[in-house]
Every structure is written in C-alpha cells, then in structure tokens.
Amino acid sequence: MKLTVGNARAATLTVLGPRPSAFSLLPRIPAPPLGAARARIMTGWSSASGGERYSECWRCVGSVGPVWWAIRLYRDFDLFLLMETMQHSEATLRTALISNHKDVIDLYQKFSPRVKHLLEEAFQPNSSLFKPIVLHSKSDWIHSHPEPKQDFYAFYSSPHRKSPVPGKNIIYIQTIGSFGDSQTATETYIHWLKEYCESFFYGLKIKFLDPVSVSQIGCVFRVNTYSHNLQIHTGSILKYLQKKKPKDAFCIVGITMIDLYPEESWNFVFGQASLTEGMGVFSFARYDDDFYSTNYKGKLKKKKHLAPDDYSVFEGYYTPPIASKLLLRSCKTLTHEIGHIFGMHHCQWLQCVMQGSNHLEESDRRPIDLCPICLRKLQYAINFDIQERYKAMLRWIEDDSDPEFLVGTVLVSHKPMDAFKDWKEWLLRCLQVLEE
Numbered sequence: 033m034k035l036t037v038g039n040a041r042a043a044t045l046t047v048l049g050p051r052p053s054a055f056s057l058l059p060r061i062p063a064p065p066l067g068a069a070r071a072r073i074m075t076g077w078s079s080a081s082g083g084e085r086y087s088e089c090w091r092c093v094g095s096v097g098p099v100w101w102a103i104r105l106y107r108d109f110d111l112f113l114l115m116e117t118m119q120h121s122e123a124t125l126r127t128a129l130i131s132n133h134k135d136v137i138d139l140y141q142k143f144s145p146r147v148k149h150l151l152e153e154a155f156q157p158n159s160s161l162f163k164p165i166v167l168h169s170k171s172d173w174i175h176s177h178p179e180p181k182q183d184f185y186a187f188y189s190s191p192h193r194k195s196p197v198p199g200k201n202i203i204y205i206q207t208i209g210s211f212g213d214s215q216t217a218t219e220t221y222i223h224w225l226k227e228y229c230e231s232f233f234y235g236l237k238i239k240f241l242d243p244v245s246v247s248q249i250g251c252v253f254r255v256n257t258y259s260h261n262l263q264i265h266t267g268s269i270l271k272y273l274q275k276k277k278p279k280d281a282f283c284i285v286g287i288t289m290i291d292l293y294p295e296e297s298w299n300f301v302f303g304q305a306s307l308t309e310g311m312g313v314f315s316f317a318r319y320d321d322d323f324y325s326t327n328y329k330g331k332l333k334k335k336k337h338l339a340p341d342d343y344s345v346f347e348g349y350y351t352p353p354i355a356s357k358l359l360l361r362s363c364k365t366l367t368h369e370i371g372h373i374f375g376m377h378h379c380q381w382l383q384c385v386m387q388g389s390n391h392l393e394e395s396d397r398r399p400i401d402l403c404p405i406c407l408r409k410l411q412y413a414i415n416f417d418i419q420e421r422y423k424a425m426l427r428w429i430e431d432d433s434d435p436e437f438l439v440g441t442v443l444v445s446h447k448p449m450d451a452f453k454d455w456k457e458w459l460l461r462c463l464q465v466l467e468e
Contacts, residue, residue, distance in 0.1 A: 115166060115167065115168050115169075116166070116167050117164050117165070117166050117167075118164050118165040118166075118167065118174070118380070119164050120164070120381060120382075122155040122157070125154050125155035125381060125382075125405075126152075126154075126155050127183065128154075128181070128183035128184065128381055128405050129151060129152070129154050129155070129183075129184060129404055129405050129408060130184075131183070131184055131185040131188075132185075133185055136184065136185050136188055139412070140408075143418075146419070146465070146466050146467070146468065147418050147419070147466065149465055149466075149468070150404070150418070150462060150465045150466055151404040151407070151408065152404070153404065153465070154381070154382060154403060154404035154405060160461065161458070161461060161462060161465070162382045162383065162403050162404060163382065163383050164382060164383070165380065165381075165382065165383055165387065166383075166397075168393075168394070168397075171390055171391065171394075172390060172394055173378065173387065173388030173389055173390050173394060174380060174388070176390055177378075177388060177390075179377070179378065179380075180377075181377075181380045181381070182376070182377035182378075182379075183381075183405060184405055184408050184409060184412075186377075187375060187376065187377075187409045187412075188409075188412065190375055192307070192308075192375045193374070193375035193413070194282070194310070194373060194374055194375050194413070195374070195412075195413045195414070196236060196282045196413070196414065199279075199280055200279075200280055200281065200282055201236060201237065201280070201282050202236070202237045202238075202239055202278070202280050202281055202282060203229065203233060203236055203237070203238050203239070203281075203282055203283055203284075203285075203370060204239050204240075204241055204277070204278060204281045204283070204284040204285075205225070205226070205229070205238065205239070205240050205241070205284075205285055205286075205287060205366075206240075206241045206244065206273060206276065206284060206285070206286045206287070207222060207240065207241075207243045207244070207286075207287055207288070208243075208244055208245075208246065208249065208264070208269065208286050208287070208288040208290065208313075209243075209245060209246055209288050209289060209290050209346065209349070209351070210243075210289065210349075210351050211289050211351060211354070212351055212353070212354060213351065213353070217353075217354065218243065220354070221354050221359075222240050222243075224354075224359060224447055225287075225362065225363065225366060226238050226240055227428055227431075228363050228366075228367075228425075228428055229366065229367065229370070230424070231421065231424035231425045231427070231428045232363075232367045232401075232421075232425065233367075233370070233410075233414060234414070234416040234417075234420060234421035234424050235414050235415070235416040236282070236414060241276070241284075244272075245343070245346065246264055246290070246343055246346045247343035247346065249268060249269060249272045250268065250272075251264040251265055251268040251269060252264070252265035252267075252268050252340070253265065253338070253343075253346075254293065254296075254338075255332055255338065256291065256293070256299070256300065258299065259291075259300075259323075259324075259328075259331065260331040260332050261291055261317075261328070261330040261331055261332070262290060262291065262330070262332070262345065262346065262349060263290070263291040263292060263293045263300065264288070264290050264291075264292060264293075265292075265293060265294070265295075266292050266293070266294045266301060266303070266304040266313055267294065267295075267304075269286050269288075269313040270286075270304065270306065270311060270312075270313060272286075273285075273286055273311045273313065274309065274311060277310075277311060281310065282310065282373075283310035283311060283312075283370065283373045284310065284311045285305075285311065285312045285313065285314065285366070285369065285370060285373075286311075286312070286313035286314070287313070287314055287315075287316065287362075287366065288313070288314075288315050288316070288317070289315070289316055289317050289351040289352065290315060290317060290346075290349070291315055291317040291318065291330075292304070292313065292314075292315045292317075300318070301315075302314060302315060302318065302365075303315060303365075303369060305369065305372065305373070307372060307373055307375075310373055312369055312372075312373065314365055314366070314369055316358065316361065316362045316365065317330070317352075318392070319357075319358050319361040319362065319365070319392070320352035320358060321355075321357065321358075322352065323352075329350040330349070330350040330352075332345075354448065355448060356448035356449060356450040356451040356452070357451045359447070359448060359451070360400065360451040360452060361392075361395065361396070363400065364385055364395065364398060364400055365395075367385060368385050368386060368398075371385070371386055371402075371406075371410065374409070374410065374413050375413075376406060376409050376410070379402075379403060379405070379406050381403055381405050381406075382403035382404070382405070383397075383398065383399050383403065384398070384399065384401075384402055384403035384405075384406050385398050385399055385400055385401055385402055385406075386402060386403075386406045399455070399458075400452070400455045401425070401455070401458075401459075418466070419463070419466045419467075422459055422462050422463050422466065423463065425459055426456065426459045426460065426463065429449060429452050429455065429456045429459070430456070431446075431447065
C-alpha cells in the first residue's frame with residue numbers, strides 16, 4: 033500500500049486559474065502562461081487506507097505581472113467566500129471518541145477520571161483546547177479529497193492498524209544528506225528531532241541511523257526544470273531503506289533537506305511511503321520560507337547536463353538554516369507521517385496534526401499535537417501514560433532554557449523555540465486539566 037503526493041498525469045483540479053461558482057462574479061483569467069512564469073506543483077497526501085490522492089495548483093515562479101496579481105485576487109476572494117467551520121455535534125464527537133461498542137467502551141472506562149476529563153474536552157462547546165476544523169478554501173484537503181472519517185472504533189478494528197510488539201518496537205530514522213551548513217548543525221538538528229519524536233511517541237525508542245550521502249545510496253537524481261534545484265528519486269531511497277531496515281524496527285523513515293520526485297513526469301513530491309512495509313521518505317526542503325524565492329540559494333546557477341553518477345554536485349549543496357518555523361514544520365511532518373504508519377487516517381474531527389494538507393499554508397494551520405480522538409488511537413497502539421506524554425513534550429520545549437548543551441562532544445546553542453510558544457501554553461493548559 034503506497035502513499036504518495038501528487039499525480040501529474042491524473043490530476044484535473046486547477047486550484048489557481050479559471051474557477052467556477054465563486055469566481056462567476058469576476059472576469060475569467062487564464063492560468064499563468066507556459067514557460068518560466070508557470071510551475072506545476074502537485075501537493076497533498078493520500079489516505080493511509082491506500083489508493084492515490086492528488087490535487088493540482090499553479091505557482092508563478094518568474095513573473096509577478098498583472099495576470100498573477102489577478103490570480104492572487106481570485107485566491108483571496110475564494111478564501112473570503114469559502115471559509116467554513118466543520119462543527120460536529122456533541123453526540124457525533126462522543127461516539128467518535130468513546131464508541132457505541134461495549135468492548136471499546138470498557139477500554140475507555142479504564143482511563144482515570146482526569147484523563148477522561150481531558151479527552152472529553154473534544155465535545156465540550158467552545159473548548160479552548162480542541163477546536164473545530166476551519167476550511168479556508170476549496171483547495172483545502174477535505175474539500176479536495178473526500179475520504180471516510182476514521183473514528184476510534186474504525187482504527188481499533190482496522191486490519192491495517194499497526195502496533196509495536198516486543199522485538200519490533202523501534203522507530204528508525206535515516207538522514208540523507210546534510211541538515212545544515214556544518215556537521216555540528218546536522219547533529220544538532222537530528223538531536224532535536226530525535227528528542228521530539230521520543231516525547232510524541234512516548235515510550236518508544238527512536239534511533240537515528242548513521243547519516244548517508246546521496247552517493248552512498250546511489251540515488252537517481254535530476255535538476256528540476258522549473259525551480260532549477262536538485263532533486264533525488266524517492267524509489268531509489270525506498271529500495272535502500274528496505275534493504276537497511278533493521279529486524280527490530282517498527283518502521284524506518286528517511287528524511288532529507290533535498291527536494292524529491294517519484295518519476296520524470298512529476299514536478300515534485302513532499303514524500304512517499306509504503307505503509308504495509310513500514311517505511312517512507314520525506315523532504316523538508318520546501319518548508320524553507322525562501323524556497324520559492326527567485327533568489328533561493330539552492331538553485332543551480334548554470335544549466336548543465338549532469339552525468340548519472342556524478343554526485344559531486346551534492347558536495348556543499350545548500351541547506352537552509354534551522355530556523356524555528358522550519359523546526360516546527362519538520363516536527364509536524366515527521367510525526368504526521370509516522371502516524372500514518374500506525375494506521376491512523378487523516379483527521380476530520382477537530383484541529384489535529386493528523387489533518388491532511390494540500391499546501392504549506394494549510395499545513396501551517398495544523399496544531400502540533402493530536403486531537404483527543406487521534407490521541408486515543410496512538411495511546412492504544414503504544415499504551416503510554418497520557419499525562420506523562422504531555423510532560424515530556426513540555427520538557428522538550430522548555431529545554432531551551434539552557435543556553436548551551438552537549439551533543440556528543442560538541443557544544444551547541446539552544447533550540448529556536450519562538451514558533452513553539454503558543455504550543456507551550458497549550459500544553460500547560462492540558463496539564464492543568466490533568467492535574468485538577
């Protein structure tokens with residue numbers, strides 16, 4: 033069962049360009065012209081239940097003329113007209129969390145009163161902790177990719193659900209290429225991601241394998257026609273991960289700061305995974321705010337033919353600095369995609385890190401943690417203490433109070449936590465409910 037992003041051959045939905053309905057009030061303007069002014073961007077993740085899901089949007093990359101500004105106006109007008117709140121009834125959310133099945137209800141009753149108090153914030157009117165999903169436009173995931181909602185019982189009874197077992201209970205993460213402008217920066221970033229995953233998947237071991245270069249994997253690679261940045265082939269990486277997957281692995285995921293593509297006809301993918309085999313590869317390259325800038329440092333200055341086995345082009349290749357927003361986006365993506373490997377589908381109940389996203393703006397709207405329904409799914413799979421998990425996540429954020437710390441023998445600076453401030457306050461409120 034494969035999970036992919038985008039399908040350049042099958043996609044038919046144009047997100048930016050001529051629009052029906054909402055845009056009937058405005059003059060119709062064609063999509064950006066072919067050539068340097070237009071880049072075809074395929075975004076969106078498939079559901080964990082299998083099958084391919086996709087959407088298509090256009091992003092201008094060499095022109096900011098009147099056509100582009102008119103399209104921006106279209107998008108803003110669309111957002112204004114189409115924002116809607118998915119407000120489920122209390123009964124619906126209660127059933128999604130607790131279920132109507134006796135065996136599942138009995139499991140729920142084993143939670144302490146304090147934990148149940150927190151989880152049941154899911155269906156409290158005007159809860160300050162767990163809020164309804166707000167759809168901003170028809171290009172958002174739920175509009176673009178209709179799929180069945182997965183409540184706790186659906187997860188509990190799913191044949192695709194996976195849980196760690198003795199002997200296969202370690203999450204392995206393989207870094208590909210550098211994650212900073214030095215070995216120190218790479219080690220620091222890896223250290224932060226490891227500790228975050230250990231708090232999110234509380235109770236499981238997270239192990240980073242020794243970093244590998246693109247040349248060590250023997251990746252097929254190319255220069256993107258539109259963005260002129262280097263890209264590596266997902267299939268090459270998945271084959272490598274399949275061979276390298278340790279016997280005690282629950283799953284193995286590859287992460288990289290280099291852009292990805294699955295085949296020649298596709299512009300790019302954020303990632304690709306085989307859920308049944310418990311592996312995937314994901315890129316954080318496009319989470320850099322400057323990626324789509326004309327001055328992006330990852331663009332190759334000269335167009336030239338690259339020999340298939342000439343990996344020297346990757347030596348010293350640009351990777352963005354690990355700013356706070358990039359770290360936040362990386363934490364969200366990594367935990368979201370590993371969540372799929374557990375068998376968790378995209379969340380359609382409340383604002384949740386397991387929500388699907390078609391584009392970076394939508395991804396940024398997702399919270400960093402799980403809604404109560406998805407939290408119960410993960411708790412059932414791992415069997416962690418919910419209160420201790422929240423404490424571990426809070427400790428990870430607060431660790432930046434120490435100005436310097438050791439990673440191996442290297443003294444490094446504190447984590448950039450500016451983008452996490454709101455989530456720190458949110459975790460404190462959750463713990464307050466659990467400690468009342």
